[in-house]
Amino acid sequence: MRRKIPSLGALAAFESAARHQSFTAAADELAVTQSAVCRQIATLEDFVGVKLFRRTRRGVVLTEAGVNYSRSVRDRLDDVERDTLEVMAKGGLGGSLELGVVPTFATQWLVPRLPDFQRQHPGITLHLVPRTRPFLFDDSTLHATIYAGPAGWPGTEAQLLMHEAMVAVASPQLIPGDLAPADLAGYTLLQASTRPHAWRQWFAAQGVTAPHDMAGPRMELFSMLAKAAVHGLGVALIPRLLIEDDLAAGTLRQVVPFEWISDRSYYLIYPQAPTQRLALAAFSQWLQAQSAPYRAAWPATAG
Secondary structure, three states: OOOOOOOHHHHHHHHHHHHHOOHHHHHHHHOOOHHHHHHHHHHHHHHHOOOOEEEEOOEEEEOHHHHHHHHHHHHHHHHHHHHHHHHHHHOOOOEEEEEEEOHHHHHHHHHHHHHHHHHHOOOEEEEEEEOOOOOOHHHOOOOEEEEEEOOOOOOEEEEEEEEEEEEEEEOOOOOOOOOOHHHHHHOOEEEEOOOOOHHHHHHHOOOOOOOOOOOOOEEOOHHHHHHHHHOOOOEEEEEHHHOHHHHHHOOOEEOOOOOEEEEEEEEEEEEOOOOOHHHHHHHHHHHHHHHHHHHHHOOOOOO
8 A cells, every 4th residue: 555655855844944943944945946945845735635834924923733744744854864874875785773771771781882882793883862751653763772670561562681789888988888778877877869768768678677768869870879989978879880990990999798689680672573673683692691690690580
């Protein structure tokens, strides 16, 4: 069945005119006449059956439908341009993968390992996009996402990468030696705003009640908590995999010899009928190998 898609020329003329709010500027940009732009947009309006521009004495103004449609068209044309440039750059070889990522996980764990992936798969380009919550793949350009949560969600496949081992850390200048869990109640507890009950769960797992376990400065990202702890602002509860470099360098130290396995794990999630199958399969295989040591360390399910 023939697709209900207008011509690319009409869409390009519309997108340019919508961006400039001017048929004349669009004509200059596209190196055509103003009348040619007018004809393309008239053809598009006839095709969709909706007025996209309103003519005024001062020029043209997008209608409400035009505003909404222009955003969608711009996004799709950006995708086409990106894919075209990629094909031109690689001569049709290889592929690309649009991957959603948890920002701190990507910065601290994934990105430092990507040179190995590039060496093994030089024809695959990986694009990283911040994503922290479940979403519909049909409404996005993402092929897969790395998600920290209890599991996947309907309409997706989920591959377990690793469980999340949380450790209490601080600057060696603030706490030079090991403490008992109850001793931490006397220190400032740095709070993750996305995990408001994390400290309470950490204390409870050791049979300790801390009256002020939800008090303390709140920060959005684990990277912020780590930096605050490095500078002596308090004690932070952070997944060990995100602060391996700080622990190795001695800028942070684990102040209680206990690792709490949270109720969140890291998964590679993709639609049940994935696109970019070859690129995704290659990345999935590589990612499983990279995360295998972490799964081996904690083979049981999180609790």
